[in-house]
Amino acid sequence: MGHMGMFGGINTLAALVHLGGTGRYISWGVIQISLANLIIIAVMIVLFAAAIILPFPKHEARKK
């Protein structure tokens, strides 16, 4: 029943996101963009900012 639980979770996620529905588009004047593409661009901007802000883990100096 483990895999049923996994597929149940995926189905729930699909119902939330409406993966099979008609694509949503956002229009602003002459600019039109799909919601999916807008989310991807937002994620990339967040990644870019996080990569600059978040501290990089430091290693202990290696013993020779």
Added chain:
Amino acid sequence: MSAQSVDTFAAGAEKDTWTGRIRKRGLEELPPDRLLPDRQPAYVASWIYVFGALSIGAFAVVLLSGGVLAVEGPSWWHKSNAGLFVNSLHMWSTEFFFMFMVVHLWAKFFMAAWRGKRKATWISGVLAFALSIGTAFTGYLSQQNFDSEWIGTQAKDGINSTGAGAFWNVLNFGQMLMWHIVLLPLVVAALIGVHVLLVRRRGVVPPFAPTDGQLARAGLSLTGAVAAPPAESGAAAQLPAELSTQIPASTSTQIPSGLSDQELAALIEVPSQEPPAQEPAAHEPPPPTVPGSPDAATSHEPAAQGPAGQDSMWQLPKDES
């Protein structure tokens, strides 16, 4: 590997052969310790430098999953559970490949990563990005479903309007599939290979020079007249211009060749104690004119850390990978 062993390697070409010339040239341009380094400059220790390697990792998954799809065929990737999984893996690895590449591109753009004779590195990256888009488009056309039919019938008008439709027929599945799984991946992989080799040859682009305020917060100060900019070739060119501003005036501007990072670090004066707050700045050069770079943000980090200069990104590490 030391430079001496490289020279011994190159001197092994006793006869003037094309293989010997290629080997000698290869060892001169990319000695083994530069081709496969075991150390990186301190400024690379930032997440923003990770996205190039992440792009290559995603590209490897794209190639592997695409290879499996090519072996099994459309009925497998549309109907079987395993095929659907690998098909999705191929699609999502492509999504991540582009996402990482775009962040990598943004980072390198704001770093002006073409500085220091790195124009070819930048151009090879741009070409790889552009050709990757073409490869992805042919992938849309190779799905063998209604989506690919729709995209093909929409794309043909645009392609035909450019006059390229005579030899680039997006409705020809066989042609698009061959471009997608053979020609374009080979070129993209070759461009990525050239890009990586150029990064190895020229090194990762150093951050912009710090501002006076950033230097002060990091406990660093300029110790004399600014050294001359590094020469365009030779070992001196490997020393970032930013570090040259920290070289004492008594130091020769000609950096000897073959220095290790530790030896280079010895040329850089880092005060062991907190500098006096009223340090006169009359002898200091004007601040850099390119503020607001991504690296400027990371350069704030040392200010919050221990003794002056101990953890500064402007100090070459004693032993850090």
